[in-house]
Amino acid sequence: MSRPLPILSTPAAAPPEAAPLTRYSPIPWGLVIVLSLLFVVVWLLPPLGGLKQSDTIFPLTLHTVMESFSFVVSVLVFAVSWHAYSRERAGNLMILACGFLAVALLDFGHTLSYRGMPDFVTPSSPQKAIIFWLAARYVAALTLLTIALRPWQPLARPRDRYRLMLWALLVTAAVFVSELYLPDFWPTMFVPGVGLTGLKIAAEYGLIAILGATAVILYPKTQGKPAFDAANLFTAVLITILSELCFTLYSNVNDVFQLLGHTYKVIAYFWIYKAVFVSSVRDPYLRLSLEMAERQAAEARIQFLAYHDPLTELPNRILVRERFERAAERARVQSSRVGLVYIDLDNFKTVNDSLGHTLGDLLLQGIGQRLQSLVPAGSTVSRQGGDEFLILLEDVERPREVESLVNRIVEQMQQPFAIQDHDLSTSVSIGVSLFPDDGGDFDTLLKKADTAMYRAKGAGRNGYRFFDREMDKDVGERLRLSNDLRLALARNEFVLHYQPQIDLRTQEVIGAEALIRWQHPELGLLAPGRFIGIAEDTGLIVPIGEWVIRMACHQAAAWQRAGLPPLVVAVNLSAVQFMRGDLVGTVASALATSALPSRCLELELTESILIQDAENILGTVQRLNAIGVQMSIDDFGTGYSSLSYLKRFAVDKLKVDQSFVRDLCSDPDDAAIVRAIIQLARSLGLKTIAEGVETAEILALLQELGCDEAQGYYFAKPLPADNFSAFLSQRLS
Structure with a gap:
């Protein structure tokens, strides 16, 4: 007995499918390690001692450029999150947006108050710049801690985002008013000729503690399939901690620790903006693209099913009729023939009744695949429904070609099909009609092929018949x-x-x-x-x-x-x-x-x-x-x-x-x-x-x-x- 042929899992044809949503990027541990090593090198290596005392390595111009970048990024974080808002988006983005609106304004006050800048209401000084700096850093740190603690879900009420913006503006206004008009309200953070006070350094370590807690909370949310871009926020927090460590070590506002700290701050802001962009712009765009792709795939599927059988994905009668019309036109010009081969499975009902419709469907798929492997190139294998198939043969020169094919089909269909744990055998009854010998249109030829098929079935099944005129008489008498x-x-x-x-x-x-x-x-x-x-x-x-x-x-x-x-x-x-x-x-x-x-x-x-x-x-x-x-x-x-x-x-x-x-x-x-x-x-x-x-x-x-x-x-x-x-x-x- 011949070995059963396995049922292939690949469909005859398949419409396009939409691509899945892109996953969030992983934590860039390499970058964090490099930046950490750079900090350690600058901090601990003796040859770099001169840089620590330099008052020229971080000039005013470079400070202004870096702070301007931070200001612009903070404004972008606010603008992108605010304008991309929808009721379905997480409220955490609004908290981040409004928090960084305050950070942008406070950083702007810090830039204008830096030593060497023109007076901004009151004379510029390190003390004044540090107050704006610490206010901006604490607002940023507390904002990041809040969004790490809060579930990533929408706001309770859409108008709450206006309340968040009002709070951000009120905090900013309070800092500006108190520092510009009530400077004695703030404790001393810097003593000229001495450097940072203990309170300033403690404030920096307070920031580091808040940021450390934020990193601990964020890290578990970067694992698996995160609901938001936790990896980029986690990266920004780690780099911000390095930045704050630098600001606990500087001796003057122009030394290497100021340069390194501001550089880390710029990098951290970039990663925050990246997280906001991913959550507010890229993900919604990808979701929209995904929805469009799914809609296009659904439309393509509908179009596909209009012309194909859902089970075997072979052409259906509509498509084979259209192909017949084109083939018939060519046959008229070339004086050739077109063949219709009507195939009916013998005793297919027994398979469904004894083994179930699932195995019956798999058998139909296997038969469709085997028929496709047997027909010559340019032919069409179609499922008409139930256990009936139709083959359209184009450019037939001699009926003997069709006879050779149907003999091969009858022989090959008796080879067993390996389906799950079963070896299923079947046979077929086939009827053949030819254009233009037996008719000039599809419906006539289909009817005559069907008649010939029933004659083959009546003759004992597992065989074929070509249509002849005597069959028409038999059909008429039968009716x-x-x-x-x-x-x-x-x-x-x-x-x-x-x-x-x-x-x-x-x-x-x-x-x-x-x-x-x-x-x-x-x-x-x-x-x-x-x-x-x-x-x-x-x-x-x-x-x-x-x-x-x-x-x-x-x-x-x-x-x-x-x-x-x-x-x-x-x-x-x-x-x-x-x-x-x-x-x-x-x-x-x-x-x-x-x-x-x-x-x-x-x-x-x-x-x-x-x-x-x-x-x-x-x-x-x-x-x-x-x-x-x-x-x-x-x-x-x-x-x-x-x-x-x-x-x-x-x-x-x-x-x-x-x-x-x-x-x-x-x-x-x-x-x-x-x-x-x-x-x-x-x-x-x-x-x-x-x-x-x-x-x-x-x-x-x-x-x-x-x-x-x-x-x-x-x-x-x-x-x-x-x-x-x-x-x-x-x-x-």
């Missing part, structure tokens, strides 16, 4: 018979013929098989092969079958009342009767109204009936056995021939199909099969009856093999009820 069949019961057009069944040991007539005929008002007497299939497809077999059982029982009872020996009348059953009708009720009613003993009714089941929904069928058969009717297996040997169902269903008789009986004397294989069936039945305590006995030689061989009963033209053709009575009377005389 006519289907319409007429609906009126046949009401018009009393059905009749039963009876074929005698003979006991091969005594040569007595022991039963009769009831066979339906249709006395069509225009077409004459029709054999069941002409209309039973139509009756099963339309469901009319249920009322027709009920009529047959009822009439057969009444006729058998009538013969007994007429003084003829009791006979067993055999009635064929359809699988549809088991599925849709009340078979047990029909049989019980027919026996009761006809007063026929139940042992005189035999119901013939085909092997295919017994494997469909076996548990329900078994229940029905058991209830029929309880009534007392006999059960036989019709056409035994042509189906599954399983010993398990013979044991479970407790049948009484096996009927040897006439296909084995007809050539019994000339075909050793048929003889071996018949011998095996008879021996099997005998070992199970069952009787055997052979149908299709037409010669004395066949009869003799059946007797030699031990067959119990027989029927066939050698004894009599199926006869109308009156003729059967005459035949039986003649046999008895």
Whole structure:
């Protein structure tokens, strides 16, 4: 057996998908380490001692440039956060915005108060500059601590952002007024010729403590999938701590620690702005981009599904129709053909019913993929729905090309599919129509390919047929018979013929098989092969079958009342009767109204009936056995021939199909099969009856093999009820 082919997970085609939102950047530990090492080097290395006392290394111009940068960045932090505000954004951004509005104004006061700058209301001095500096630093530190402590969620009320801005302006105004007009309110932070006071240094360490606590709170929020850009804020806090450490060490406002501290401050402000930009501008933009991409993907998906099957993602009928129109135009110009190959899976319902729809869907996907691998380039494989597929073949030069392809498809579709823990095998029935030979438009060709496919299915499945004109006649007749069949019961057009069944040991007539005929008002007497299939497809077999059982029982009872020996009348059953009708009720009613003993009714089941929904069928058969009717297996040997169902269903008789009986004397294989069936039945305590006995030689061989009963033209053709009575009377005389 060939190895099963696995189902591929890659779809036939897929619409574009939106990109996910970019994750926040990690903490730049390398930068923090480099800046920390630089601070340690400047602080501890003796060769740099001269820089620590220099009053020229950080001139006024450079200080003004750096502070101007800090002022601009602080204003940008406020402006970006304020104008990007929405009710869905976290209120922490508004706290940061308003806090840095105050920082910007205080830094501006610090810049104007620096030694060497023109007087700003009062003379510039280190004391004045330090007050503005510390006020700005504490506002910044407390702002960062607040947003680290507060959950990252929107403000309770949108107007709260105006209250935050008012508080920021009030704090700023209080510092400006007190320092410019009440300078003695502030303690001394710097003594000329001496340097920083202990209070100033303590204030700096207070800042470091606040910033350290902020870093400790922020760090856990940088892990996993943070709700905000905690990494950039954490980085800014660490660099600000280095900056404040520098401001605890300077001896004059122009030395290296002032330069290094202001440099770290500029870097820290950049990282704060980066965090604000990410949260207020980049993330909303990315979210908008994501929403737009998702909408575009949804629109693309809708467009895709308008022309493709959702399950297999193969083109649907709309798309294949459009491609056919283009292919047909080219074929007209090039004098070539276009082929439509209609494919239907055989017995796909069994997979769904036994293994579930999930495996059935996977099988359909696998079949679509395998078909795509088999067809030539430029062809289109389409799913029409259910278990039906359609292949559009373009630029066909000769029908032989199509025949070669469908042969390959029939062969390859029998190779097993490996789906989860199952190896599933299937077969296909295929119908083919060609443009322009069989029609000039898509609908006509599709209909004819469908007709050819049903002809292939009717011929035994697992094969193909090309459309021919005779099929059109058959379709027309089938439609006519289907319409007429609906009126046949009401018009009393059905009749039963009876074929005698003979006991091969005594040569007595022991039963009769009831066979339906249709006395069509225009077409004459029709054999069941002409209309039973139509009756099963339309469901009319249920009322027709009920009529047959009822009439057969009444006729058998009538013969007994007429003084003829009791006979067993055999009635064929359809699988549809088991599925849709009340078979047990029909049989019980027919026996009761006809007063026929139940042992005189035999119901013939085909092997295919017994494997469909076996548990329900078994229940029905058991209830029929309880009534007392006999059960036989019709056409035994042509189906599954399983010993398990013979044991479970407790049948009484096996009927040897006439296909084995007809050539019994000339075909050793048929003889071996018949011998095996008879021996099997005998070992199970069952009787055997052979149908299709037409010669004395066949009869003799059946007797030699031990067959119990027989029927066939050698004894009599199926006869109308009156003729059967005459035949039986003649046999008895």
